Amino acid sequence: MKSNTSTKARVLYCAEASSGGIAEYVKFHSLALVESGLAVTILCREDYPHKKIPGVSFVAELPAKQKKASSLMRVLDYISDSRTISRKVLDLVTGGGYDYVLLDCFREYLSPFWVGPLKKARAKGIRFGVVAHDPVRDFVVGPHWWHSLSIRMAYSFIDDVYVHDSSRIDFGRSHPETIRIHEIPHGPYEISPPIKGREIVREEMGFQKDDQVCLSFGQIRDGKNLDLFLRAMTSLPESVKLLVAGKSDSGSQKTPEYYQNEARERGVDARCQWLIKYINEDEIADLFAASDLVLLTYSKAFVSASGVLNIAVECAKPVLASGGAGPLKTAVSNYPIGEWIEDLNEESVASAVTSLLKPGREFHFAEYADDHSWKRNAATVKDAIVRKTDED
Structure with missing residues (x-):
C-alpha cells in the first residue's frame, strides 16, 4: 500500500471508551494529529461526549455500553461488544478511505x-497502532x-505500540520483531478558565478561607484508595478538607455511600464534600481552582499515565501520588510537581499531605508542561504512520 505523499495519511481512530481519562485523551490526541497534518476519523460509541473536535470526522455507530447484573452476562456482553467493534473496523477499512487504524487503548x-x-x-494491508496506556498486563483473567x-x-x-514511558511491555512472550515501540508524552488536558473562581466555589461548598482542600477527581474506584485517605485525615489538622468530585464506577467497585459511611465512622464527615456526578467540562477548572492539592493515591496495580495529573499541572496544583512503576511514577519522581509515596499507608499519606501543604513550598509546572506537549506526541505518531504507509 504505497501512499501518495501529496495527500494526508488517513487515520481511523477507534475510541472504545466513552468516559474517563481515555475518552479525554482521544479528544486532545485526535486534535493534535489533525493539526500535524493527518486526516482523522473517530469511530466511537453513540454516547461519546466529544463529537465536535475541529477538523475531525466521526462515525458514531458503536452501541453504548449496557450495565449487566451478573458476572456471566458481563462476560458475554464484553465478547459481543468487542466483536461488534472489530467487525465495524473491518467494514470501514474494507470500504476504503483509511491507511491506518489507531486503537485508543490496549485490551487483551x-x-x-x-x-x-x-x-x-491486517491481512488486507491495513496497518494498526495502539496507545498502550497500561503496557504491563499483570491483571490475570483465567x-x-x-x-x-x-x-x-x-x-x-x-504494527506500532505507543507508550508513555520506557516501562516493560508485556507481549505474552518475547518482543515480536514486527512490532515497533514509540515513546510519546501524555499531553495536557486543556480546560477553559474558571467561571465562578476559587472564593465563590469554596464558599458554595462550605469551605473556609484558611481550609486546605484535597481534591479526589474522576471516577470513584477502589484503586484510588479513598478510604485510606479518610483514615489518614484523622491525624491531620481540622483545616485539611476533602472534596470528592466524580461519578461512581460500575460493577463490583465500592459505592460512594461506602466512603461516606467510612467518613462518618472516622469522624471526618463534616470535613468532606461530595459531588457525585459526571463533571461537565465547564466545571473542571472551578473545582481545581477551589483546591490546594490533588490526590492520585493509586494502588500498586496502577501502572498507567494519569489524565488527572495533566489537569493538575495545567491548573498549577501539586499532586500526592502513588502506584506501580509506570508513567505516573516517572512524572512525579522526575519533576517538582508533587510527592510520590512508595509505601502507601495512613502515616505516609498524612506525612506527605503535611509536607505538600506547608507554607512556602515551591512547585515548578512549566518544565513538565514543556516536555509533555500534544505537538511532540503527534509528531512522533505521524512519523510512525507516514513511514509505515510509505514502506508498504
Whole structure:
C-alpha cells in the first residue's frame, strides 16, 4: 500500500471508551494529529461526549455500553461488544478511505473470541497502532496460559505500540520483531478558565478561607484508595478538607455511600464534600481552582499515565501520588510537581499531605508542561504512520 505523499495519511481512530481519562485523551490526541497534518476519523460509541473536535470526522455507530447484573452476562456482553467493534473496523477499512487504524487503548481479555476481524483487516494491508496506556498486563483473567495467549493474540495484528514511558511491555512472550515501540508524552488536558473562581466555589461548598482542600477527581474506584485517605485525615489538622468530585464506577467497585459511611465512622464527615456526578467540562477548572492539592493515591496495580495529573499541572496544583512503576511514577519522581509515596499507608499519606501543604513550598509546572506537549506526541505518531504507509 504505497501512499501518495501529496495527500494526508488517513487515520481511523477507534475510541472504545466513552468516559474517563481515555475518552479525554482521544479528544486532545485526535486534535493534535489533525493539526500535524493527518486526516482523522473517530469511530466511537453513540454516547461519546466529544463529537465536535475541529477538523475531525466521526462515525458514531458503536452501541453504548449496557450495565449487566451478573458476572456471566458481563462476560458475554464484553465478547459481543468487542466483536461488534472489530467487525465495524473491518467494514470501514474494507470500504476504503483509511491507511491506518489507531486503537485508543490496549485490551487483551478474551481476545481469541474477537480478534478475527482485525486480523482480516491486517491481512488486507491495513496497518494498526495502539496507545498502550497500561503496557504491563499483570491483571490475570483465567489460567496463565490463557492470559498469555490472549495477550499474544491481541498484539498479533499490531504494527506500532505507543507508550508513555520506557516501562516493560508485556507481549505474552518475547518482543515480536514486527512490532515497533514509540515513546510519546501524555499531553495536557486543556480546560477553559474558571467561571465562578476559587472564593465563590469554596464558599458554595462550605469551605473556609484558611481550609486546605484535597481534591479526589474522576471516577470513584477502589484503586484510588479513598478510604485510606479518610483514615489518614484523622491525624491531620481540622483545616485539611476533602472534596470528592466524580461519578461512581460500575460493577463490583465500592459505592460512594461506602466512603461516606467510612467518613462518618472516622469522624471526618463534616470535613468532606461530595459531588457525585459526571463533571461537565465547564466545571473542571472551578473545582481545581477551589483546591490546594490533588490526590492520585493509586494502588500498586496502577501502572498507567494519569489524565488527572495533566489537569493538575495545567491548573498549577501539586499532586500526592502513588502506584506501580509506570508513567505516573516517572512524572512525579522526575519533576517538582508533587510527592510520590512508595509505601502507601495512613502515616505516609498524612506525612506527605503535611509536607505538600506547608507554607512556602515551591512547585515548578512549566518544565513538565514543556516536555509533555500534544505537538511532540503527534509528531512522533505521524512519523510512525507516514513511514509505515510509505514502506508498504
